[in-house]
Amino acid sequence: MYKLILLEDENVLRQELAEFLTDLGYAVDAVSTLAEFQKIYTPANHQMAVLDLTLPDGDGMTLIRQLRQQGHRIGIVVLTARGAMPDKIAGLDEGADYYLAKTADLDELAATLAALKRRLAQPEASDCWVLEVGRRRLLPPGQSAIPLSQQDVTVLHTLMAAQGEIVSRQTIVQALGEDFLHYDQRRLDTQMRRLRRKAEESIGIALPVNTARNAGYSFFAEAVIRA
Known part of the structure; x- marks a missing residue:
């Protein structure tokens, strides 16, 4: 079972997303702040993350940058209200694997996570x-x-x-x-x-x-x- 960490500060949306992701078969840890993420997240346990960007204690872009600079291979899907193209480009440049606006259908989120699972399952091409x-x-x-x-x-x-x-x-x-x-x-x-x-x-x-x-x-x- 893939373990996923969800970072979303809106209480109702966080609960709905956590239930949806659990129904899809993921083991979900749901947190509402960057501080909680840092406390809960462990590279050995969490294979994927669904992240909001605008958070009460900072910007999710900073978190993505830190995760990539530290070499973590965790799959990252951004789910945010910041859906403008410059924001999307910035998120992908920082290291997000996928970038979705909160207007996206939940089925699109499910398909995106399935694609990310396939991508993460590919063996590392260490000699390439x-x-x-x-x-x-x-x-x-x-x-x-x-x-x-x-x-x-x-x-x-x-x-x-x-x-x-x-x-x-x-x-x-x-x-x-x-x-x-x-x-x-x-x-x-x-x-x-x-x-x-x-x-x-x-x-x-x-x-x-x-x-x-x-x-x-x-x-x-x-x-x-x-x-």
């Missing part, structure tokens, strides 16, 4: 470089995550999807949404230099990308792409 597209980060084997720009994600996704093969410069440029005939090739060279420098500065090792002169690039390490 993992690209997490939605969270815009690259996970080198045994190293901390490297944050990426959207352009970084697009370039790496194109290269890692063709692992071990040379990807033409034209293919990469087109993936970036550019017209190859009018594209300044120096921009792609600059993009690759920035990516390599980002990896070296973040984790001190080289990005496993080879350059095929005048042809393109190849990602030569084992690679996994996650949504």
Whole structure:
């Protein structure tokens, strides 16, 4: 049975959600403040969390950031009244796996948690470089995550999807949404230099990308792409 911790400060909603999640088969610990969360939460026992953001003793974004900085693999679903796109992007950037507005149907919450269970059940690809597209980060084997720009994600996704093969410069440029005939090739060279420098500065090792002169690039390490 998956054990889940629910953080919601509205009493009636917390009770309703706890009952709903229990009916779905989860073992639920329900708390109303960040302080209670910190007191109850144990990494060994809680596999998932459903978190509100606007809380009486602080911001749930801070909690998400702390959990990820401490390396906890807990699956996180944000359920909040802060449903604007900038808030959603910020929540995913901080490390939430999914971000739902409180206007979401309970069936959507149930489906989201089921998807998260499947995701958590996947074995860790410890010998692979993992690209997490939605969270815009690259996970080198045994190293901390490297944050990426959207352009970084697009370039790496194109290269890692063709692992071990040379990807033409034209293919990469087109993936970036550019017209190859009018594209300044120096921009792609600059993009690759920035990516390599980002990896070296973040984790001190080289990005496993080879350059095929005048042809393109190849990602030569084992690679996994996650949504």
